[in-house]
Every structure is written in structure tokens, then in C-alpha cells.
Amino acid sequence: MDLLGNIRLNVGDNYDLYSSKLGFLVWEIWKARNLAVYQKTNPNPIMVIRKAKLMELEFMEMTEVPAKVSTNVTTTGSRVTWRPPLEGWIKCNVDAAFVEAQSLGAMAAVFRDRNGTLLSGINSSIVATSPLAMEALAVKAALIISQNFQIEKVIIESDNQILIQALKSHASIAEIQVILQDILHLARGIPSYGFTWVPREANSLAHEVAKLTGQGSLHQNWITYNPLSIKNILRKDNS
Secondary structure (H helix, E strand, O other): OOHHHHHHHHHHHHHHHHHHHHHHHHHHHHHHHHHHHHHHHOOOOOHHHHHHHHHHHHHHHHHHHHHHHHHEEEEOOOOOOOOOOOOOEEEEEHHHEOOOOOOOEEEEEEEHHHHHHHHEEEEEEEEEOOOOHHHHHHHHHHHHHHHHHOOOOOEEEEHHHHHHHHHHOOOHHHHHHHHHHHHHHHHOOOOOEEEEEOOOHHHHHHHHHHHHHHHHHOOOOOOOOOOOHHHHHHHHHOO
């Protein structure tokens, strides 16, 4: 409390910004302490700081553009859309389409910048045991692409809440534990990264790419020559 008092005295109008930074850091320290005490894990100070910075980023995203959000409100309610990343960051949306009877499906990862420009993407038909496993493989592929392109600041978005919660809390899920470990190992090779959950409506582009891939109707050069459905989604997300 003394520190908060000193912050208030010294930063003026920036008090909310600096106090939130302190709050996020203290919260992550507390969680790391609990994991060390109750689950006998070894605290990793770098990971604690990265998680706190991610919480700051998510907080800033939620408070950054209230005017833009309000323009999506209609008489039928609010329209959820894709949100651009902060300046200097790249956002990658991932999704998967799964055919349970055949244990087959398709995954997609699409990269966009602050302006909503489609920078790159990956899509593939794959074999997996469940929709959760397929979505996790999509996240893994996105991180591999991020490393290959030397992307230093990336947000990975998925509409699979269970997967994102597991990645953010380092929880164990037996079904995909090996993939989760691969994801976290790859993420440590990227200077700044984050995992966020979004509703399906805000993940339309990755969903469409995965669906078309599963149908076998997406041509090789779809990033350069966008099919009509992808053009429409890009236009809507950027409106």
C-alpha cells in the first residue's frame, strides 16, 4: 500500500497504468508461490514476468478502443468481431475442423497485423484423436511459423476455451499433454507471446480456412489470391 501511495504521488494521471502493472505482477507472483508450495514446482521468474506482461496486454486491449466497440452495437445486440493487435504485435488466429467418425480434420492458422492485413497462414489436413488435440496442433504449428519468421511479439487466439485456459495456467490435460509441453517449449523461444480465447464470431477467418481445407476446396495460393468467402471476412473484420 505504501508503494501504491508513492506511485500516486509520482506518476500523476498515469496512476491507473502503473498500479495495474503492479497488480498484475503481484498476482502472478502469488500464483507462482502457490504452485511452488502446493505442487512443488520450481518458480521461473522470467515466466512470471511474461505472464504479468500478457495480462497487461489483455487489459490494454480491452480498454484501448471503446469507441470502435460501440459502433458494432445494433438493435439486435453487440456484434463480436476480430480485434486488431496492439502496435508492433502480430495476431494469429487458429481453428480446426474435425470429423469424429474418421479421426480426420483440418487445421488453420492465420497471421494479421495491426492493420488487419493477412500476412501469412498455414493450413493442413491432419489426423487427430479429438477436436481439442487438433486445435492444440494448430497452436503448435502457429508457434513454429512464428519462430521461422522470427516474429518477436505474437498473440495466439483460439475459440477453444479449455485449450487456452490450460496454456495460460500450465494445467495438465492427459489427452494432449505431450502437445501442450511442445507448445510451451516453442513459446519460450519467442520474446513476447500470449494466448487468448475469443468467441467463434471473432475467429471467423481461421474457421473458414479450416472448413475449406477440410472440404478440399482451398487452392494453394489462397493467401495471395483470396477466395471470395475469405475476402468477405477480411473486409468485415477490418470495417
